[in-house]
Amino acid sequence: MVTITYRNADINLDEQVYDPAEDSYLLADVAIDSAKPGMKVLEVGAGTGFVSAVLQSNVDVDLIATEISPLAASCARSNNVEVIRADMFSCFRAGTTFDLILFNPPYLPTAEDEKVPGWLNYAFDGGPDGRDAVNCFIDEVPEYLNAYGMVLILISSLTGIDQVKERMEDHGFKVETCGSDRDCFFEELVVLKGILQP
Template sequence: MVTITYRNANINLDEQVYDPAEDSYLLADVAIDNAKKGMKVLEVGAGTGFVSAVLQENVDVDLIATEISPIAATCARSSGVEVIRADMFNCFKPGPMFDLILFNPPYLPTSEDEKVPGWLNYAFDGGADGRDSVNRFIDEVPGHLTRNGIVLILISSLTGIEQVKERMEACGFEVDTCGSDNCFFEELIVVKGTFLAQKLDPAKTRS
């Protein structure tokens, strides 16, 4: 394993797990800006645990993470992140448990011949339009947020920013953009949603 340091946090890396890149650093910085002491925080799909490790090193939060890959989960635990091996929220009963939920999803549009073998594919494969995991997250996350709870989702300009925002609004979120970074062929954006529990629009969430 190789260890890197960012904002006083030491994070262990594994060659079989997606390394932190511009998206990870951006989400970690925005998470620190939005987290408050004592918040109950969940990171979905923690990967190496980079974002969670950096956040809990800089803000006194009550944090737990989920991760589907057993290799990534072990890697994140080695950096001091409490991880449950799970597929998004399937280890939790519905209920207002978290004040802040973070998600750096597989957001790149991916065709069948672009898939990679093994667990690493979960870090990249966003489906044909890049929104397979994003849409599922948006639909399921309201059941786990406190009122006025916050979600921070890292997406790419290739993913369809307006479509993501519209789906979040249909699920009861007040939506804003709170961080961005231009890199290579895309713009990375952190979309912030504040859960207001307004009346949902089923037609939009099914689209």
């Protein structure tokens, strides 16, 4: 296991779990800027726990995460992130709500012959247009947000930023772009902030 340090957080990495990259750093930075002390926060698909661990090291929030991969969930726990092994919101009862929900989805457009074996595929495979997990998240997330609750979603230009914004707006969100990274070789990464309008 390798340990990296970022913004006051020491993060353990596991070679069987997707390593934090530009997208993870961007979402962590925006989360720190957006979160307020005391917020009830959920990270969906925590992976190594990088984003949650960095956020917890910089803002006093009440945080829990979900993660489908048992390998990633174990890694996140080693980074002091409270993790429930579940697919997105499947572990929560009706009426469970949060102030802030973070999601760095699998967003790469992926054909059948591009899938990778094992749990690692969950970190990459966004379906044919890259929006399978994104669309599912947007459809379900309003039920788990308080009034004026906020979502932060990491999206790639490969996924179709305008299409994601439009779907969020159709589900009652006021949407803005609050972070971007254009230094990636073949894509632009953005964080979309959505505020749920009651």
